Amino acid sequence: xxxxxxxxxxxxxxxxxxxxxSCEQNLNxxxxxxxxxxxxxxxxxxxxxxxxxxxxxxxIAEGYSVSREKKESFPLTVTSAQKNxxxxxxxxxxxxxxxxQYFGPGTRLTVT
Amino acid sequence: GENVEQHPSTLSVQEGDxxxxxxxxxxxxxxxxxxxxxxxxxxxxxxxxIRSNVGEKKDQRIAVTLNKTAKHFSLHITExxxxxxxxxxxxxxxxKLIFGSGTRLLxxx
Numbered sequence: 001x002x003x004x005x006x007x008x009x010x011x012x013x014x015x016x017x018x019x020x021x022s023c024e025q026n027l028n029x030x031x032x033x034x035x036x037x038x039x040x041x042x043x044x045x046x047x048x049x050x051x052x053x054x055x056x057x058x059x060i061a062e063g064y065s066v067s068r069e070k071k072e073s074f075p076l077t078v079t080s081a082q083k084n085x086x087x088x089x090x091x092x093x094x095x096x097x098x099x100x101q102y103f104g105p106g107t108r109l110t111v112t
Numbered sequence: 113g114e115n116v117e118q119h120p121s122t123l124s125v126q127e128g129d130x131x132x133x134x135x136x137x138x139x140x141x142x143x144x145x146x147x148x149x150x151x152x153x154x155x156x157x158x159x160x161x162i163r164s165n166v167g168e169k170k171d172q173r174i175a176v177t178l179n180k181t182a183k184h185f186s187l188h189i190t191e192x193x194x195x196x197x198x199x200x201x202x203x204x205x206x207x208k209l210i211f212g213s214g215t216r217l218l219x220x221x
Contacts, residue, residue: 033209042118042201042211043156058208090155099144101209103155 003027006091006104013111021076021107023091030095032074037088085111114139116204118212131189133215135202142204145185150199192219
């Protein structure tokens with residue numbers, strides 16, 4: 001199913017709690033990405049990583065953190081500092097020379 | 113900053129008609145323009161892409177055109193079918209992908 005997985009599919013948290021979303025890929029892709037999708041909006045880039053142990057902020061990084069200790073894994077932590085964390089989160093990966101980004105199935109996070 | 117504008121936000125067509133979705137990008141250095149289809153509750157999937165050295169690309173009922181001078185690119189779907197109903201996103205890339213806000217396409221049987 002595309003070789004990129006996200007877990008869990010649905011996640012519920014109380015306000016003020018940090019939560020970590022998992023993203024794993026077995027495509028041997030170098031680059032990985034996290035996007036946030038809100039209803040009626042496009043995908044907004046949170047963080048991306050082009051190689052292991054390196055990552056860059058995207059357009060909406062505030063309140064989020066990531067790590068890239070392994071090529072296969074790029075977990076995203078939604079911290080309590082994120083003002084409006086309820087959203088659909090998509091992870092993606094890609095590798096040169098193709099520029100196609102392969103998306104995971106997404107995690108729908110609800111914070112109440 | 114970099115921006116991609118996508119129009120229309122919703123599009124309803126009769127089965128068999130054509131559908132056209134248009135995007136405009138701001139960064140003239142953008143060199144890669146993919147289109148993604150996202151069905152309800154599912155992941156976006158690439159349906160076609162074009163690079164800046166090509167003006168048009170076609171894949172069966174789907175085609176994309178690029179006008180670098182005007183910084184416009186468009187998705188054309190011919191002979192639409194109900195299964196084409198989905199949200200379509202355009203994107204433009206220089207060093208990272210910037211997505212449009214999406215077009216919800218409804219194909220009426």
